[in-house]
Structure formats: C-alpha cells, structure tokens
Amino acid sequence: MLRFGFGFRSLVCCDWWIGIGFYTILLFSLFDPDLLLPKPQVERKIRSKRSSQFHLPLKLQEVQESGGFSKAEGKEKVLESQTKNLNQIVRVSRISLFTKMMPPRPPPEDFALKETKPHLGGGKVSGDKLTSTYDLVEQMQYLYVRVVKAKDLPGKDVTGSCDPYVEVKLGNYLGKTRFFEKKSNPEWNQVFAFSKDRLQASLLEVTVKDKDVVKDDFIGKVFFDLNEIPKRVPPDSPLAPQWYRLEDRQGNKVKGELMLAVWMGTQADEAFPEAWHSDAAFVSGADGLANMRSKVYLSPKLWYLRVNVIEAQDLQPGDKGRYPEVFVKAVLGNQALRTRISQARGINPMWNEDLMFVAAEPFEEPLILSVEDRVAPNKDEVLGRCAIPLQYVDRRLDHKVVNSRWFNLEKHIIVEGEKKKEIKFASRIHMRICLEGGYHVLDESTHYSSDLRPTAKQLWKSSIGVLELGILNAHGLMPMKTKDGRGTTDAYCVAKYGQKWVRTRTIIDSFAPKWNEQYTWEVFDPCTVITIGVFDNCHLHGGDKAGGAKDTKIGKVRIRLSTLETDRVYTHSYPLLVLHPNGVKKMGEIHLAVRFSCSSLLNMMHMYSHPLLPKMHYLHPLTVSQLDSLRHQATQIVSMRLGRAEPPLRKEVVEYMLDVGSHMWSMRRSKANFFRIMNVLGGLIAVGKWFDQICNWKNPITTVLIHILFIILVLYPELILPTIFLYLFLIGVWYYRWRPRHPPHMDTRLSHADSAHPDELDEEFDTFPTSRPSDIVRMRYDRLRSIAGRIQTVVGDLATQGERFQSLLSWRDPRATALFVIFCLVAAIILYVTPFQVVALLAGFYILRHPRFRHKLPSVPLNFFRRLPARTDSML
Numbered sequence: 049m050l051r052f053g054f055g056f057r058s059l060v061c062c063d064w065w066i067g068i069g070f071y072t073i074l075l076f077s078l079f080d081p082d083l084l085l086p087k088p089q090v091e092r093k094i095r096s097k098r099s100s101q102f103h104l105p106l107k108l109q110e111v112q113e114s115g116g117f118s119k120a121e122g123k124e125k126v127l128e129s130q131t132k133n134l135n136q137i138v139r140v141s142r143i144s145l146f147t148k149m150m151p152p153r154p155p156p157e158d159f160a161l162k163e164t165k166p167h168l169g170g171g172k173v174s175g176d177k178l179t180s181t182y183d184l185v186e187q188m189q190y191l192y193v194r195v196v197k198a199k200d201l202p203g204k205d206v207t208g209s210c211d212p213y214v215e216v217k218l219g220n221y222l223g224k225t226r227f228f229e230k231k232s233n234p235e236w237n238q239v240f241a242f243s244k245d246r247l248q249a250s251l252l253e254v255t256v257k258d259k260d261v262v263k264d265d266f267i268g269k270v271f272f273d274l275n276e277i278p279k280r281v282p283p284d285s286p287l288a289p290q291w292y293r294l295e296d297r298q299g300n301k302v303k304g305e306l307m308l309a310v311w312m313g314t315q316a317d318e319a320f321p322e323a324w325h326s327d328a329a330f331v332s333g334a335d336g337l338a339n340m341r342s343k344v345y346l347s348p349k350l351w352y353l354r355v356n357v358i359e360a361q362d363l364q365p366g367d368k369g370r371y372p373e374v375f376v377k378a379v380l381g382n383q384a385l386r387t388r389i390s391q392a393r394g395i396n397p398m399w400n401e402d403l404m405f406v407a408a409e410p411f412e413e414p415l416i417l418s419v420e421d422r423v424a425p426n427k428d429e430v431l432g433r434c435a436i437p438l439q440y441v442d443r444r445l446d447h448k449v450v451n452s453r454w455f456n457l458e459k460h461i462i463v464e465g466e467k468k469k470e471i472k473f474a475s476r477i478h479m480r481i482c483l484e485g486g487y488h489v490l491d492e493s494t495h496y497s498s499d500l501r502p503t504a505k506q507l508w509k510s511s512i513g514v515l516e517l518g519i520l521n522a523h524g525l526m527p528m529k530t531k532d533g534r535g536t537t538d539a540y541c542v543a544k545y546g547q548k549w550v551r552t553r554t555i556i557d558s559f560a561p562k563w564n565e566q567y568t569w570e571v572f573d574p575c576t577v578i579t580i581g582v583f584d585n586c587h588l589h590g591g592d593k594a595g596g597a598k599d600t601k602i603g604k605v606r607i608r609l610s611t612l613e614t615d616r617v618y619t620h621s622y623p624l625l626v627l628h629p630n631g632v633k634k635m636g637e638i639h640l641a642v643r644f645s646c647s648s649l650l651n652m653m654h655m656y657s658h659p660l661l662p663k664m665h666y667l668h669p670l671t672v673s674q675l676d677s678l679r680h681q682a683t684q685i686v687s688m689r690l691g692r693a694e695p696p697l698r699k700e701v702v703e704y705m706l707d708v709g710s711h712m713w714s715m716r717r718s719k720a721n722f723f724r725i726m727n728v729l730g731g732l733i734a735v736g737k738w739f740d741q742i743c744n745w746k747n748p749i750t751t752v753l754i755h756i757l758f759i760i761l762v763l764y765p766e767l768i769l770p771t772i773f774l775y776l777f778l779i780g781v782w783y784y785r786w787r788p789r790h791p792p793h794m795d796t797r798l799s800h801a802d803s804a805h806p807d808e809l810d811e812e813f814d815t816f817p818t819s820r821p822s823d824i825v826r827m828r829y830d831r832l833r834s835i836a837g838r839i840q841t842v843v844g845d846l847a848t849q850g851e852r853f854q855s856l857l858s859w860r861d862p863r864a865t866a867l868f869v870i871f872c873l874v875a876a877i878i879l880y881v882t883p884f885q886v887v888a889l890l891a892g893f894y895i896l897r898h899p900r901f902r903h904k905l906p907s908v909p910l911n912f913f914r915r916l917p918a919r920t921d922s923m924l
Contacts, residue, residue: 158634161793162621166520168641169314182316184518184617184641185564189244189312191218191277192319193254195225196289196307197235204258204265211259212267214306216240219248221326227259241323244312250274256294256306268294268302272310279312286318287311315564327556331588338695339587340540340554342565345697347547348408348689350489350682351503353380353438355403355415356480357387358452363395363431363475364459365421372397373422374431376477380405381413383681389422404674406489406681408689411438419457419477432457432475444482445504447667452480486664490675491682492706494660496577496606499546502662511570512652515578515609517543518641519552521562522624525636528584528600531557538585539602541638542697544705545569545578549690549697554585559636571644574610574652575660581605581705582624582638587698598700601626602635607642607791614646618791625794625801629813632801642791676711683708712816715808720800744899755896762888844920852916860917867912 169187195214204210212234213227221242228234252272258265270292280287289309296302313319321342328337357376365372371393377386383405390397405415418433434455442450457475485504492498501508519541527535539561540554548569555561569578581604586597603624612618624635646652659666670678687702703709745751761768796802804812810820811828818825859865879887906914 159623159625159794159796161623161790162637163790164619164621164639166619166639166641168518168617168619169316182314182518182564182566184516184643185315185520185566186562188315188562188564190314190317190320190323191242191244191247191252191274192309192311192313192317192323193240193242193252194287194289194309194319195236195238195240195254196309197233197237198256198304198306199233201232201234201256201267201304202302203232204260204267210265210267212256213259215253215255215257217253217255218242218326221246221248223324223326229259239319239323240326241320242326246326247274252277252310254306254308256304266297268296268304268306270294270306270308277310277312280317281314282316282318321553325553327553331556339585340538340556341695342553343551343693343695343697344567345549345551345690345693347491347549347686349503349547350491350685351407351409351443352484352487352489352678353405353407353415353441354480354482354484355405355417356452357399357401357403357417358478358480359396359398359400360419360432360457360477361396361475363397363419363421365395365431366429367423372431375399375420375422377418377420378403378405379416379418380407382684404670404678406678406685407438407483408685414438415441415481417455417477417479419475430459432459432477434458434477436481438483442482443485443504445485445507447486447664450480450482452478454478484664486662487670488662488665489682490679491686493710496579496608496707498544498576498578500573500576500661502664507662509572510651511572512574512648512655513571513614513644513646515545515569515571516566516643516645517569517578517580518566519543519563519580520619520639520641521560521564522582522636522638523560523621524634525559525561525582525602525624526633527559528602529586529597537602538588539582540585541580541582542701542705543567543578543580545576546572549705551695551697554588556588571609573655574644575608575655576610577606577608578642579604579606579705580638580640581701582636583701583704599698601700601704603638604704605638605640605793607640609644611788611791612642612644614644614649614652616643618642620790620793622793625796627801627809627812629809630806631804631809632796632799680708712812714812716800716804716812720798723800724798743896744902751896755893758892758896759889762885762892848918848920851918851920852913855916855918861915864912864916 166186169182169185193216195216198212198214201210201212207230209230210232211227211229212231214225214236216223223240225236225238250273252274253269254272255269256267258267278287287309289307291305291307293301294304294306324337325340328340331337331340355378357378360374360376363372363374372395373389373393374397375387375389376399377384385403385405387399387401387403390399392398414435414437416433416435419431420428421431423429434457436455444450454476455478457477459475486502486507488500488502490497522539525537525539528537530536536557537559538554538556539558541552541563543550546569550565550567552563552565555563582602584600584602586599603626605622605624619639619641621637621639623637626633626635683703683706686706687699690697690702691699741747742751742754761771807828814820855861855864856868857865
C-alpha cells in the first residue's frame with residue numbers, strides 16, 4: 049500500500065503530475081489487457097480447451113505459442129493462484145499486458161501480404177548496370193531500332209516504282225514497318241524494341257523490301273553486330289540516326305540508303321511506350337498492336353449542373369377547357385429528370401425546384417428543357433421546348449446566388465408530309481442555371497476515393513507530396529482463356545489515382561509477366577487511395593468487333609496513402625483475390641513498389657484539420673439519393689469518354705476500378721458490416737463485463753483498489769480528465785511498438801468472403817432486376833423477411849424504451865408520473881442540502897456494493913421503469 053499512500057500525499061500537496069502518473073500506473077495495473085487489444089475468438093476457443101492447471105512458466109509458453117493470455121485463464125487464475133500481494137498483481141498484469149500487445153494471428157499464407165526485396169534500379173554505375181530515373185522498378189535491357197526513312201531506293205516494278213517497307217529481324221523475332229505505294233523516298237519513323245532476355249542471335253538484320261502481289265522483292269539490307277551497339281539511358285539526349293548504305297545478299301553495296309538509329313537502353317527510354325515490342329510478334333493487325341501498348345489517360349473534367357426551375361408564363365395548352373397539369377422535363381445526354389406537377393393550375397405555373405446533372409468537358413450536348421402537360425395517365429403534350437448550350441452557362445465557385453434568366457419556348461408541330469414547322473410565340477420559362485465548381489463530383493466511393501478536390505481549378509490547394517508506383521511483375525496467374533487448346537493469359541495493369549489513369553503494356557501469353565513500369569502522381573490529400581487492377585486482354589485478335597469478348601478481371605489492390613510512412617519504399621507482393629459465384633479465389637500475386645514523398649510535413653499535418661470534401665458539400669449538401677444518382681451518371685460518363693480513347697480503356701475495366709456495383713444488396717457484405725460494428729463495440733462490451741466483475745467482487749483486491757481510486761477521484765475531480773488523456777497518451781505510445789509495418793490489403797476474413805454460403809454468393813452475382821427462377825427468388829425474399837423481422841423487433845424495443853422515458857412526465861400513467869414528480873422534488877431538496885461529493889461517494893459505494901448486499905431480483909428503479917406505458921398497445 050506504499051504506492052497508494054505516496055499518491056494520496058502527492059494529491060494532498062496538489063502535486064498533480066505525480067498524482068496523475070501514479071493513477072496511470074494504477075489503471076494499467078487494474079485494467080484487463082483484453083480491453084486494450086481483444087484477441088480473435090478462434091484463439092480464445094483454442095486456449096479455453098487447454099489444461100486448467102495454471103502456473104507462470106506454463107503460461108509464458110502459451111504466450112509464445114498463441115500470442116497472448118486469455119481473459120479466463122490469464123486474469124482470474126493468476127489472481128487465484130498467486131499471492132495477494134499488490135506488487136505481484138501488478139507484475140503479472142504487466143506480463144499479461146505485454147503479451148496481449150503481440151500482433152494478431154496472420155491470415156492464411158495463401159492470402160497473406162508478402163514483403164519482398166527486389167533489386168530495384170537506379171544508383172551508381174555498377175558493371176553492366178546503368179543509372180536510371182526508374183528507381184522503383186527492376187531495370188530491363190532492350191535493343192532499340194529506330195527506322196527513320198530511306199532514299200534513292202531502286203524501282204523493282206515494271207513501271208520503275210517500288211512499294212517499300214522494312215523488316216527488322218533478330219533471331220526468330222521479326223518486325224515490319226508499314227509500306228508506301230510507289231515511293232522511293234519513304235519516311236516511317238517507327239521504333240522496334242527487343243528484350244535483351246530473349247535475344248537469340250548476335251546479329252541484327254534490317255532489310256528493305258518491295259511489296260508485291262506474288263512475292264516481295266529484295267532491295268537491300270544492313271547488318272549490326274550486337275556487341276558493337278552503344279548503350280544509352282535517359283536523361284541522355286536521343287541517339288542521332290545515321291545513313292547506312294544498303295547491301296545485297298553477297299555484301300556488295302547497292303543503290304539506296306536507310307537512316308537508322310540502333311542502341312541498347314532500358315524501359316526508361318522515351319521511345320519505349322510507342323515502340324513495337326518483340327512480345328507483339330504474334331499479334332496481328334494495327335488494332336491489336338495498339339491495344340497492347342502502355343498509355344496514360346485523364347478522366348474528363350466533371351461538373352455538377354444545377355437547374356433551378358422557377359416558373360413559366362403564358363403557356364398555350366391544346367385543351368383550353370381544362371386546367372393544365374404542367375411539369376418540366378430536362379434532358380442532358382442520357383440523363384433525364386423532371387419536376388413535380390405544378391400546384392398552380394393555370395397557364396403561369398410555378399415550381400422553384402432544383403434538378404442536378406453531371407456534365408463533362410468538352411460540353412458536347414446541350415441541355416434540352418421541355419414544358420409538358422399531363423393530358424392523360426400515359427399521355428403528355430409538349431407545350432414548349434428550349435435548348436441551352438452549356439458553354440454559355442454561368443460557373444459558380446461558392447454559394448452566392450446566380451442571376452436568373454428568362455428563356456423563350458419554341459413549339460414544334462407536324463403538318464402534312466411529316467414536315468416539322470417551328471412556331472415561336474410568347475411563352476417563356478424562368479430558370480437559374482449554373483455549373484457548380486465548388487463541389488467534387490463523386491465518381492468513386494468516399495471511403496476509398498483517390499481525389500477530393502473541387503471541380504474548379506481556382507479552388508485547388510498546392511500539392512503536399514508525390515506518389516510513385518512501380519509495377520514490377522506478377523506471378524502465379526491463372527489461365528483466363530483458351531488458345532490453341534491450352535490455357536493462356538495476356539495480362540496488363542491499370543492504376544487509378546485522381547484524374548490520372550495509367551495502363552501498362554500487355555505481356556503476351558505469360559503467367560508471370562514482368563512490366564517494370566513506373567508512374568508518378570501529385571498528391572493533394574494524404575487520406576486518399578490508389579487502386580491497381582490486373583486484367584486479361586481479350587482484344588488482341590479481333591475482339592473489338594461488336595459482341596466481342598470483354599477484358600477479364602484478375603484482381604485489384606487498394607493502398608491508402610495515409611497508412612504509408614513518408615519517403616519509405618514499400619515492396620510487397622499482394623494477393624489478387626476475386627470473388628466468384630463459387631467462392632473467393634486467388635488469381636495470382638502482383639509485385640508493387642510504392643513510395644510516398646512529402647514536400648512539407650507541416651502542410652500534410654494541417655490537412656487533417658480540413659473537411660474531407662469541399663465546403664460546398666457542407667454549406668449546401670446534396671441528398672443521399674442525389675449523390676447515388678449523380679455518382680452513377682458520373683461513372684457512366686467517365687467510362688464512355690475513356691472508352692473512346694485510343695487504345696480504349698474499356699467500360700468493364702473502368703467500372704471494376706470504380707466499384708460501380710458496391711451499393712447493391714449483398715448478404716455477405718451485410719454480415720461483414722454487422723461484425724465490423726460488433727468489433728467496434730467489442731471494447732465497450734469488454735469494459736461492461738470488467739465493471740460487472742468489479743461490482744460482483746470477483747477479485748476482491750481489484751475491487752478494493754477501484755474503491756480507493758474512486759474516492760480519490762471524487763475528492764479531487766480536477767484529476768479525472770488529465771488522467772484519462774494521459775492514459776490514452778501512454779496507450780498510444782505503447783502501441784507504437786506494434787504499429788502496422790505493411791500497407792493494408794484485401795482481407796477475406798473481414799469481407800466474410802471465405803465463409804459465405806453458395807446461395808449468398810449466387811444472390812450477390814445476380815443481375816438487377818433478378819434473372820433467377822421464381823422459387824429461388826421466393827426463398828430469398830422469405831429469408832430477407834426473416835432478417836427484417838429481427839431488425840424490426842430490435843427497432844421496436846428501442847422505440848419502446850424511448851417512449852417510456854417520454855411517459856415519465858406525460859401523465860399517460862398518472863400514478864407513475866405523480867411518483868416520479870414527487871421523487872424529483874425530494875431529490876432536488878436532498879441534493880441541494882447535501883454536498884455533491886457525498887452524493888457521488890454514496891452512489892458509487894451503492895453501485896460497487898458487495899454481492900452479499902445484492903439481490904437477484906431487479907432493482908426498484910428498473911421495476912418502476914419497466915412498468916411505464918409505451919405506445920405499443922396503440923399499434924395495429
């Protein structure tokens with residue numbers, strides 16, 4: 049009891065910090081470590097089956113095996129078997145606390161994140177290794193051949209002209225340029241790249257031929273010895289091409305010259321993205337070659353378009369004998385919205401209603417508004433129409449009101465011969481239209497968004513750092529399609545962060561492709577996520593035709609930047625997990641190198657005090673239904689625009705990267721989210737169980753210590769908040785030792801993907817609306833009704849308890865309200881004449897009283913509360 053006396057004397061002397069330190073140590077000694085770091089239920093079940101005999105050496109052995117003490121065996125049996133000396137309790141509690149701080153049991157090895165140590169490029173010259181700006185990837189050596197042009201080529205046809213093209217041959221690899229008709233001085237300016245790992249010869253042969261119907265004619269060729277080819281690595285300037293005299297098959301000089309540049313380089317060369325690669329030797333057609341090249345894409349600039357429909361004047365309905373039921377319909381591209389029917393029935397209706405659209409630059413389609421009259425249940429009459437080009441619409445950066453305008457309505461009628469005649473008259477519509485630049489157009493979920501900036505560039509803040517991603521390789525990929533009777537995969541990667549999308553080149557027919565491509569993004573907010581997806585290219589052999597195959601998803605990875613330490617290179621192999629109708633499946637692993645560099649630590653820390661979204665989302669928030677609809681429209685626009693690029697980034701790829709279907713109902717996701725909530729509440733539940741043990745005197749010494757601590761805190765309440773915050777500070781410092789060392793990755797346990805029932809997965813992969821038979825739909829509907837019934841019961845119980853609180857003073861039950869009012873009067877008098885500290889002490893001692901003074905029957909206040917009336921008896 050010496051420490052308690054010292055702490056109490058320090059409090060009496062008002063030495064706060066010594067007292068706070070004492071009580072912090074006391075709290076660490078008293079609190080169950082399970083409250084700090086709960087262990088998985090599986091481990092607790094395993095440990096609960098072990099022998100009940102307990103002594104300290106055996107427990108330490110269990111700690112090494114399982115990673116921590118269990119509450120039942122560790123806490124209670126230590127206190128029962130060891131001496132009642134306080135110092136021994138503190139010592140055992142510290143051992144238990146230390147062992148419970150051990151990292152949790154890792155996931156199955158097949159789905160785990162693996163740290164790697166690749167030999168990344170960059171640095172000083174070392175033997176055959178050259179300096180490279182690509183320091184997050186492994187260097188890959190390539191032989192580059194740039195065929196620029198030719199001159200004075202001899203004619204081989206009867207007419208004395210030639211149709212020249214060039215063949216570049218290295219071993220079994222053969223690349224060809226395009227050919228020109230009847231041109232003796234052609235210009236190609238094409239680059240060919242041959243991987244050094246696949247070089248099959250020591251001589252490079254460049255041949256000029258004449259295109260012919262039967263057999264191509266030989267014009268001349270040039271030879272290069274690979275040992276004599278120079279090496280070049282950026283930032284060196286490009287190698288200047290030279291003229292080479294053509295030779296015949298015997299090595300004699302012939303008429304004609306060819307301009308070439310030949311060098312050895314790496315994937316950092318600026319000619320690499322546009323070069324013809326030796327991997328493409330088996331790909332036919334210009335479209336197939338374009339579909340396998342690496343490219344960088346930019347998402348279109350998206351705006352929210354707000355259309356505030358105010359009123360219309362001087363409408364001319366067809367039937368003047370009835371009151372028109374007028375509404376406004378607005379169409380922008382594939383988006384169509386309408387207002388409600390005006391309450392003012394007449395030719396001057398009013399609405400004052402907002403319609404929200406998503407528009408993308410460049411603005412290609414106008415906003416079309418039509419005023420229509422509901423003349424019958426399924427028949428509408430157009431009273432007037434107007435088209436508004438978005439290029440001339442005002443752009444708003446804040447919440448200031450935009451000036452409204454009147455727009456003339458035009459009416460189209462059909463006359464004889466199906467000819468449309470335009471009639472202009474005095475009808476007009478009053479609207480306020482603006483492009484909202486202060487919002488961020490959400491095309492991703494806010495939980496893992498890669499960009500949170502507003503649309504208007506004037507509102508952007510300066511960048512806080514740079515994100516660098518090295519896409520190294522993949523291994524263990526599954527065969528995604530069949531070709532020539534065997535499985536094959538043509539894999540490429542897509543990475544998305546902010547408005548910038550990158551696509552690596554396609555590696556043909558490989559289950560272990562090596563890309564070694566590096567990309568860079570500016571970072572404006574650390575609380576953002578980069579997404580990397582792997583796909584199988586199905587458009588190398590005529591897949592672009594209508595109804596062609598879609599690119600198949602192999603898997604994706606998300607990395608949150610705020611979980612990365614600055615200026616550290618993370619090299620890990622991430623599992624590629626995909627959920628199929630028959631369960632979760634590992635499709636392979638992707639090897640990535642990631643580095644997040646911060647330009648100003650102070651600016652990055654300051655970002656944590658800013659709102660997550662631009663301020664317009666909080667000053668004039670959009671409804672949840674509006675956000676869902678607008679996000680759907682935004683993803684459709686982005687996928688359509690990127691699908692029109694060359695080569696296209698296809699719709700299935702964009703939708704998979706943006707998680708378009710994440711809002712759909714899924715039993716698996718619902719269960720996963722429920723257990724996430726239970727995991728969050730697990731700490732509160734553990735505190736409640738621990739306090740219940742204190743109140744029931746399960747451990748008398750701990751309960752006595754709690755009494756002493758309670759008395760001191762009641763006498764000196766100014767120490768409560770400092771003690772709590774210092775306690776949290778010490779926990780955070782202690783947890784720093786066990787902080788996560790690796791980025792997060794897809795967790796099959798958290799997602800409940802490894803334990804989902806086949807029918808739940810079949811329901812998740814079902815289309816909307818459903819395409820399943822009626823009996824299956826009926827079964828799923830009944831299951832959903834059962835779950836909803838349980839939720840309904842819980843919600844009803846919560847409502848009942850709230851109504852009982854309301855009935856305390858509502859005189860619904862006059863006797864109960866009278867008793868409560870009299871009790872409040874007596875309590876007010878007693879609390880007025882009694883010091884608050886005395887009341888707190890008495891209440892605390894009553895709550896912590898010994899079980900000998902407790903009864904198993906409910907307490908009087910609880911009995912009184914349960915007898916209060918609720919409104920359940922008034923429900924049908």
